[in-house]
Amino acid sequence: MTFTLAHVGHWYHVLLYLAPILLIGLGLWWSSRREARREREDAADPDQAPQ
Template identity: 65%
Template structure:
Protein backbone atom coordinates (compact mmCIF):
# COMPACT_ATOMS: atom_id res chain seq x y z
CA UNK A 1 0.00 0.00 0.00
CA UNK A 2 3.01 2.30 0.08
CA UNK A 3 2.60 3.45 -3.56
CA UNK A 4 -0.97 4.54 -2.83
CA UNK A 5 0.26 6.65 0.06
CA UNK A 6 2.34 8.72 -2.34
CA UNK A 7 -0.38 9.58 -4.85
CA UNK A 8 0.20 13.25 -4.17
CA UNK A 9 3.70 12.97 -5.58
CA UNK A 10 2.75 11.66 -9.01
CA UNK A 11 -0.86 12.62 -9.74
CA UNK A 12 0.23 15.82 -11.53
CA UNK A 13 2.42 13.73 -13.84
CA UNK A 14 -0.63 11.68 -14.80
CA UNK A 15 -2.59 14.87 -15.49
CA UNK A 16 0.08 16.07 -17.90
CA UNK A 17 0.69 12.67 -19.47
CA UNK A 18 -2.96 11.71 -20.11
CA UNK A 19 -3.60 14.21 -22.97
CA UNK A 20 -0.32 13.26 -24.61
CA UNK A 21 -1.23 9.58 -24.49
CA UNK A 22 -4.71 10.29 -25.86
CA UNK A 23 -3.34 12.25 -28.83
CA UNK A 24 -0.60 9.69 -29.48
CA UNK A 25 -3.15 6.88 -29.34
CA UNK A 26 -5.45 8.71 -31.73
CA UNK A 27 -2.63 9.26 -34.22
CA UNK A 28 -1.60 5.62 -33.93
CA UNK A 29 -5.16 4.41 -34.60
CA UNK A 30 -5.53 6.82 -37.53
CA UNK A 31 -2.27 5.56 -38.98
CA UNK A 32 -3.40 1.97 -38.68
CA UNK A 33 -6.72 2.73 -40.41
CA UNK A 34 -5.09 4.63 -43.29
CA UNK A 35 -4.62 2.61 -46.50
CA UNK A 36 -1.15 1.69 -47.70
CA UNK A 37 0.75 4.11 -49.94
CA UNK A 38 0.45 1.68 -52.86
CA UNK A 39 -3.33 1.92 -52.66
CA UNK A 40 -3.18 5.72 -52.68
CA UNK A 41 -1.14 6.06 -55.89
CA UNK A 42 -4.15 5.76 -58.20
CA UNK A 43 -6.17 8.21 -56.12
CA UNK A 44 -3.59 10.97 -56.55
CA UNK A 45 -3.84 10.71 -60.35
CA UNK A 46 -7.62 11.00 -60.11
CA UNK A 47 -7.32 14.22 -58.11
CA UNK A 48 -5.07 15.78 -60.74
CA UNK A 49 -7.52 14.90 -63.52
CA UNK A 50 -10.48 16.20 -61.52
CA UNK A 51 -8.77 19.54 -60.98
CA UNK A 52 -8.15 19.97 -64.72
CA UNK A 53 -11.85 19.60 -65.61
CA UNK A 54 -14.13 22.67 -65.48
CA UNK A 55 -16.87 22.59 -62.87
CA UNK A 56 -20.43 23.61 -63.66
CA UNK A 57 -21.64 25.93 -66.39
CA UNK A 58 -18.77 28.22 -67.44
CA UNK A 59 -20.67 29.96 -70.28
CA UNK A 60 -21.82 32.90 -68.15
Protein backbone atom coordinates in the same frame (compact mmCIF):
# COMPACT_ATOMS: atom_id res chain seq x y z
CA MET B 1 2.04 -0.85 -3.84
CA THR B 2 0.84 0.43 -0.48
CA PHE B 3 3.81 2.77 -0.39
CA THR B 4 3.04 4.11 -3.86
CA LEU B 5 -0.66 4.59 -3.15
CA ALA B 6 0.09 6.26 0.15
CA HIS B 7 1.93 8.97 -1.76
CA VAL B 8 -0.63 9.29 -4.56
CA GLY B 9 -1.22 12.91 -3.58
CA HIS B 10 2.37 13.71 -4.53
CA TRP B 11 2.36 12.27 -8.02
CA TYR B 12 -1.22 12.06 -9.36
CA HIS B 13 -0.77 15.47 -11.04
CA VAL B 14 1.93 13.91 -13.24
CA LEU B 15 -0.83 11.81 -14.82
CA LEU B 16 -2.73 14.98 -15.74
CA TYR B 17 0.31 16.15 -17.73
CA LEU B 18 0.84 12.68 -19.20
CA ALA B 19 -2.77 12.25 -20.34
CA PRO B 20 -2.63 14.52 -23.45
CA ILE B 21 0.51 12.71 -24.64
CA LEU B 22 -1.15 9.32 -24.26
CA LEU B 23 -4.38 10.47 -25.90
CA ILE B 24 -2.63 12.04 -28.88
CA GLY B 25 -0.30 9.03 -29.18
CA LEU B 26 -3.32 6.74 -29.27
CA GLY B 27 -5.02 8.93 -31.87
CA LEU B 28 -1.94 9.03 -34.09
CA TRP B 29 -1.43 5.27 -33.80
CA TRP B 30 -5.05 4.64 -34.81
CA SER B 31 -4.79 7.17 -37.67
CA SER B 32 -1.56 5.68 -39.06
CA ARG B 33 -3.06 2.18 -38.94
CA ARG B 34 -6.13 3.38 -40.83
CA GLU B 35 -3.98 5.08 -43.47
CA ALA B 36 -1.77 2.02 -43.88
CA ARG B 37 -4.86 -0.14 -44.37
CA ARG B 38 -6.23 2.31 -46.94
CA GLU B 39 -2.93 2.28 -48.83
CA ARG B 40 -2.90 -1.52 -48.85
CA GLU B 41 -6.46 -1.53 -50.23
CA ASP B 42 -5.50 1.04 -52.89
CA ALA B 43 -2.52 -1.10 -53.89
CA ALA B 44 -4.69 -4.24 -54.08
CA ASP B 45 -7.38 -2.51 -56.17
CA PRO B 46 -5.65 0.11 -58.39
CA ASP B 47 -8.89 0.91 -60.28
CA GLN B 48 -10.38 2.31 -57.08
CA ALA B 49 -7.30 4.32 -56.15
CA PRO B 50 -7.79 8.12 -56.02
CA GLN B 51 -6.35 9.91 -59.04
